[in-house]
Amino acid sequence: MDTLRADVVQDIRFARSTDGVGIAYAVHGSGPPLLIDACWLSHLQFDWESPVWRHYLVELGKIATVIRYDERGHGLSDRGVTDHSLDARVADLEAVVEDAGLDRFALMAMAQGGPVAIEYAARHPDRPTRLAFYGSYSGAHAAATPEDLEMYAAFEALIRVGWARPTSEFRRVFSSMMIPDGTEEQMRWIDDLQQRACDAETAVISRSQRQTQDSTWRLPELDLPTLVIHSREDHMNEFHHARALASQIRGARLVGLDSSNHIVLADEPAWPVFMREMTAFLQPDRAVARPVVDSDDVASLVSPRELDILRLAAAGFDNDAIAAELFLSVRTVERHLQNVYAKLGLSGRTARTAAVARLLSTS
Structure with a gap:
């Protein structure tokens, strides 16, 4: 076990996906379960010490039992994986659900987790109690312009050239897009996270396969409480993705955050807004999980x-x-x-x- 604070502990476990790939996941907090389909740039142990992610772990753990996992090929999950297809990624989420013994739970998709969470919710409508999207999308190329496609190709070239370099000038391009308002300490942490999360080959392969995944056609099938929360000036995943999600899921609520950061930081005004919205959104699940008397x-x-x-x-x-x-x-x-x-x-x-x-x- 690793400690974030004296009263916050995470328990790291491993699930086995259908193709045998080991998926590392972590559990911490208390309250109704919240399963986070996190962004691919993660490392369960490294994130635990993070000046960028720490406040998410602490505060969400106060209102829910948080279950999060490293994508296949990343973090503490099995490395050297070449299959990053949508079906494989959904199978990973299913494996975590079953290994953790979850029955009903809230599901939250961060960033590239959107298509996976949508597909899972469509295939298993009886499992998620509610669905939240944070800085996410239904398909990376949905409404992509020719300029967007050129940018994606440039990013791939940057990864090939600069990911493994000991200095971070190439990786800093991604860091500055994720948290343009971050401090130098926070930027350096994202620089380092990129190398710790995966190697350059995995970064290229997984990114290229994710770019083709689109679950937009599934959105009209979803029928559960849905919250779409997104920074209005997000430089990684633009706000139009949030509008598209909210407009195509029946009854979804859209909340725009006054931030330029893809990952909202603890000291900016958007952070308490994020937590207020998530707390209210999870409240019905918390009410069900209140202590019983007989x-x-x-x-x-x-x-x-x-x-x-x-x-x-x-x-x-x-x-x-x-x-x-x-x-x-x-x-x-x-x-x-x-x-x-x-x-x-x-x-x-x-x-x-x-x-x-x-x-x-x-x-």
Whole structure:
């Protein structure tokens, strides 16, 4: 485990996708589950120390149990991967959902995660409770101009030439587009993240395959609460992508942030707006996950398998004994218990005791 603050801990786990690729994901926070289909430029451990991402991890963890993962070929996930197709990326998300033992959850697509989240929600309409897009799109080339296509080609050339260089002048082009208002420290962190996230070959291959992925045709199929939040002067993914998403998803709400940063920074006025919108958007899920007062309510909130595990815990079984009794792995038992705690609004070292006490209090 790694600590961000004394009271914030992330648990790093690994799922296995359908083609055998290992996908690293991390869980932290408390409350209803929020699965983040993050941007490709990520590294679960490196992000944890970040002057750019730290405030997201801390603040979102206060209102939700946050599950985020490194894309295939990136971060702590398996490297050297050449298949970055939409189907492969959706399979990765499905693998994380199943490995984490998620049933219903809010889904948030950041940046290049848009097509994947859209496709997942269309294929599994009974799983996401709500869908949020942040700085994202349904297709990278949707409404792309000839000038845009020329720029994409120039970016690929920059990656080939400058990604692996020990100095960061080529990578700084991308950093300055992501956070044009960032400090030098924040810029240097994004410079370094690019090399830590993946090698140059993976950056080129994954980028070229993502550019062809477009889930726009799926948007009319979506029927769930949707929030589209986007910086109005985003230099990486322009605001017209947000308008397109909101206009084609029934009932979607569009929120424009007064920022030029693709990643809104902690000290700019747009940040509290982002958190206010996300908190309000997740509130219905938080209401469902509020602590319950009797065993019938516990039974209605947790799955039958989770209830079996909780009853054995109440009988004094430890995780090893529960696993043996139910023919599960200890890891699976631990994940089911984490889901129980999230549904009951519990966290910390006393979560197990509190969950058992709540079950026993009216049984």
